[in-house]
Amino acid sequence: MSLNTQLIRSLRAPARPAWEEPASRIGLTAKGGFLALCCLGVLGPLWIVIVTSLSPKPVIDRVGGLVVIPEGITFINYTELLSGGQVSRAIMISVGVTLFGTLFSMAVSVGAAYGLSRPGSLGHRFFLLTMMATMFFGAGLIPTYLLVQSLGLTDTYLSLVLPSAVSVFNILVLRAFFMGISPELTESARIDGAGDVRILLTIIMPLSRAVLAVISLFYAVGYWSAWFNASIYLSDQEMLPLQNVLIQLVQKNTSAPTGLQQAVHTGQLSALGLQMAVMVLALIPVAVASPFVQRHFKKGMLTGAVKG
Amino acid sequence: MSLTAGSRPDGTRSVAAVEEPTAAVGAATATGRVARRTRKAAREGKVPWRVRLRRDRTLILMTLPVILLLVLFNYVPLLGNVVAFQDYDPYVSSNGITAIFHSPWVGVEQFSRMVDDPLFWSAVKNTILLFSLQLVLFFPIPIALALLINSVIRPRVRAVAQAIMYLPHFFSWVLVVTVFQQIFGGAGIIAQTLEKHGWTGFDLMTNSDLFKYLVTAQAVWKDAGWGIIVFLAALAAVSTDLYEAAAMDGAGRWRRMWHVTLPALRPVIALLLVLRVGDALSVGFEQFLLQRDAVGVGASEVLDTYVWNMGIQNGDFSYAAAVGLVKGAIGVCLVLAANKFAHLLGEQGVYKK
Numbered sequence: 245m246s247l248n249t250q251l252i253r254s255l256r257a258p259a260r261p262a263w264e265e266p267a268s269r270i271g272l273t274a275k276g277g278f279l280a281l282c283c284l285g286v287l288g289p290l291w292i293v294i295v296t297s298l299s300p301k302p303v304i305d306r307v308g309g310l311v312v313i314p315e316g317i318t319f320i321n322y323t324e325l326l327s328g329g330q331v332s333r334a335i336m337i338s339v340g341v342t343l344f345g346t347l348f349s350m351a352v353s354v355g356a357a358y359g360l361s362r363p364g365s366l367g368h369r370f371f372l373l374t375m376m377a378t379m380f381f382g383a384g385l386i387p388t389y390l391l392v393q394s395l396g397l398t399d400t401y402l403s404l405v406l407p408s409a410v411s412v413f414n415i416l417v418l419r420a421f422f423m424g425i426s427p428e429l430t431e432s433a434r435i436d437g438a439g440d441v442r443i444l445l446t447i448i449m450p451l452s453r454a455v456l457a458v459i460s461l462f463y464a465v466g467y468w469s470a471w472f473n474a475s476i477y478l479s480d481q482e483m484l485p486l487q488n489v490l491i492q493l494v495q496k497n498t499s500a501p502t503g504l505q506q507a508v509h510t511g512q513l514s515a516l517g518l519q520m521a522v523m524v525l526a527l528i529p530v531a532v533a534s535p536f537v538q539r540h541f542k543k544g545m546l547t548g549a550v551k552g
Numbered sequence: 553m554s555l556t557a558g559s560r561p562d563g564t565r566s567v568a569a570v571e572e573p574t575a576a577v578g579a580a581t582a583t584g585r586v587a588r589r590t591r592k593a594a595r596e597g598k599v600p601w602r603v604r605l606r607r608d609r610t611l612i613l614m615t616l617p618v619i620l621l622l623v624l625f626n627y628v629p630l631l632g633n634v635v636a637f638q639d640y641d642p643y644v645s646s647n648g649i650t651a652i653f654h655s656p657w658v659g660v661e662q663f664s665r666m667v668d669d670p671l672f673w674s675a676v677k678n679t680i681l682l683f684s685l686q687l688v689l690f691f692p693i694p695i696a697l698a699l700l701i702n703s704v705i706r707p708r709v710r711a712v713a714q715a716i717m718y719l720p721h722f723f724s725w726v727l728v729v730t731v732f733q734q735i736f737g738g739a740g741i742i743a744q745t746l747e748k749h750g751w752t753g754f755d756l757m758t759n760s761d762l763f764k765y766l767v768t769a770q771a772v773w774k775d776a777g778w779g780i781i782v783f784l785a786a787l788a789a790v791s792t793d794l795y796e797a798a799a800m801d802g803a804g805r806w807r808r809m810w811h812v813t814l815p816a817l818r819p820v821i822a823l824l825l826v827l828r829v830g831d832a833l834s835v836g837f838e839q840f841l842l843q844r845d846a847v848g849v850g851a852s853e854v855l856d857t858y859v860w861n862m863g864i865q866n867g868d869f870s871y872a873a874a875v876g877l878v879k880g881a882i883g884v885c886l887v888l889a890a891n892k893f894a895h896l897l898g899e900q901g902v903y904k905k
Contacts, residue, residue, distance in 0.1 A: 260705070261792065261795075261796065263795075263796045263799040263800065264795075264799065265804070265805060275700060275703065275704065276709075278700065279700065279701075279704070279709070279713050282697070282713070282716075282717060282777075283712075283713060283716045283717070285773070286716050286717060286719060286720055286773070286777070287716060289731045289732075289734065289735055290731070292734060292735075292741055293731065293734060307744075308744055308747070308748070309739055309740075309741070309744045310734060310740070310741045310744060312741070351617075352617040352618050352621065353618065355614035355615065355617060355618070356614065356615045356617070356618035356619070358611070358614055359610075359611040359612065359613075359614035359615030359616075360611075360615055362608075362611060365604070365607075365608040365611050365612075366601060366604040366605050366607075366608040366611075366612060367608075367612055367615075371615050371619055374619055374622065374623075375618065375619070375622060378622050378626040378627075380830075380884060380887055381630070381880060381883070381884055382626075382834070382880055382883070383625070383626050383627075383628075383629035383630045383632070383633075384629060384630075384632075384633055384859075384873060384876035384877065384879075384880055385856070385859050385860060385863065385864070385872075385876055386632075386633075386635065386859065386863045386864075386869055386872045386873040386876055387629035387630070387631075387632030387633050387635065387873060387876075388625065388629045388632075389863065389864060390629075390632055390635070390642070390648040390649065390869065391624075391625070391628060391629050391632060391648075391649065393642075393648045394647045394648035394649040394650075406621070406625065407625045409621055410618050410621050410622060410625075412622075415618065439610060440610040440611060440614070441610060444614075465722045468724070469722075469723070469724030469725070469726070469727075470724075471724065471725075471726055471838075472837075472838055472841070476860075476864050487724050487726045487727075490726050490727070490730065491726055491842070494730045494733065516739075520734075523727060523730055523731075526724070526726070526727055527723055527727055530722040530723060531719060531722070533722075534718065534719060534722045535715050538714070538715055538718060541718070541781055
């Protein structure tokens with residue numbers, strides 16, 4: 245079968261069950277139209293942002309702001325932003341915090357999820373309750389702030405990682421998945437003399453790749469998107485991650501990133517184009533990563549939502 | 553049955569395997585039975601805790617880092633809420649925590665201040681208003697979208713639509729607010745187009761009257777698509793036999809949706825409602841904080857942003873902690889009440905009875 249017929253087959257609707265009424269033309273059009281509208285509502289604004297970030301200054305000036313129809317595509321905004329300066333540094337910081345934070349969160353979460361996956365082990369109930377109780381109350385912003393401050397974590401990147409490192413929900417999802425793995429598999433390894441660490445690393449984790457990918461994505465997106473902790477714990481402007489720089493540029497209406505103000509002033513670069521480029525840089529990693537793990541979402545969310 | 557602890561880290565299951573080495577088929581049930589028996593014995597204290605400690609020490613060591621982090625960042629700050637009953641001054645001591653021991657106690661003074669504080673009540677009003685609006689306008693949308701997607705039978709169309717609708721969930725609030733600014737703001741695409749036709753002054757982002765609808769729209773844009781996942785999973789679990797039987801009895805499309813699909817979604821809807829109501833007072837903290845300057849405090853100040861403003865911005869830690877404490881206490885009550893309500897309706901809620 246050629247690739248073409250394969251494609252056509254996959255596009256053709258599967259057969260309806262005999263008891264179901266045939267689809268009406270109006271119904272199909274309405275459904276398709278509405279779905280298309282929803283997708284347009286998501287992609288439309290992103291399109292405008294991306295196109296504007298790729299437009300040269302004359303085009304932006306001529307249309308009077310945001311560009312909808314691409315014309316004279318240029319990457320100058322990106323090359324300028326990425327060749328050192330405020331935004332490059334912020335990107336490095338965000339990438340570093342996200343990588344380190346995700347690794348740290350995954351390490352402790354996987355450990356706890358496996359450690360709690362065997363009911364009847366010593367302290368199992370106590371640890372589980374200690375964990376789950378935190379889902380019902382928050383300690384409050386002020387005491388947390390005072391604690392982080394007196395631990396000496398302010399103005400360090402640890403303040404962006406440690407207070408938000410653990411998500412109990414994520415651990416419960418992992419745990420539910422680990423518990424669903426057939427015990428026969430781990431048994432045989434145990435008889436062969438493997439310890440818990442070895443079982444986790446060589447049997448459980450390879451079998452849970454899908455859920456590990458989803459939870460890593462959740463953690464990574466959390467670190468990448470976070471800005472509030474940085475806004476209260478970091479006083480040094482040079483340490484701010486990308487989201488905070490974006491706030492400064494777009495929300496507080498600073499015209500251009502430090503270092504590029506001269507170029508904007510003399511009319512070489514467009515402030516708007518630069519802002520949109522920073523936005524695109526902030527959304528690229530999540531937009532690229534999430535479709536890859538999308539097919540596993542349902543499974544991950546379901547185990548977490550249904551089993552407590 | 554005797555456990556030779558130490559030689560086998562997990563006595564229960566390896567004993568089962570030794571007992572019935574050949575009966576491969578019966579092994580699973582036997583494992584379950586023996587495991588249950590030993591687990592019961594363990595709970596009754598037949599296995600001494602020293603033996604269990606030795607057997608489970610790796611598991612405990614693996615769990616401890618998370619427990620320590622939670623104790624440090626969730627339980628310890630809980631104690632720190634005592635500053636709400638003080639006139640806390642972070643500068644009486646070199647360390648913020650030891651300053652608690654040197655600050656004067658004032659009893660419930662901070663709480664009586666709160667009662668007389670019009671700004672506090674305005675924050676309470678905004679919290680309730682914004683939450684109710686989000687609940688009424690937001691909540692039905694993912695259900696409707698899930699029904700729509702579920703009725704599409706072409707797998708490719710489904711996958712693409714889902715991938716696009718999930719996407720905004722992964723954007724930060726900074727990005728979402730900025731995207732909205734580019735569309736509805738004073739320099740946004742709509743204002744830009746209107747200006748060309750002579751209408752100036754269009755700016756939804758600074759309009760404090762429309763703020764409540766604006767933030768709801770933002771929440772819908774960001775999370776409505778993501779919200780459909782749970783409903784889709786519940787829909788996938790509905791047996792097609794039910795639909796077929798209903799169709800045989802003459803039920804049309806809409807009646808099948810009403811009598812088969814929606815009842816199947818009931819437990820999930822109840823669960824999500826409970827979770828949402830329990831979260832009511834924390835509604836949209838980051839979202840409102842980001843737009844606080846643009847629309848003004850009158851429309852956007854909620855309890856969380858008020859705590860932030862009084863404590864972190866103004867340094868009035870005791871008062872802010874008092875507000876936060878009241879908020880937290882009401883939040884816990886809301887979770888319990890919503891759960892009780894779910895039980896009354898015959899649903900499971902977050903935890904079982």
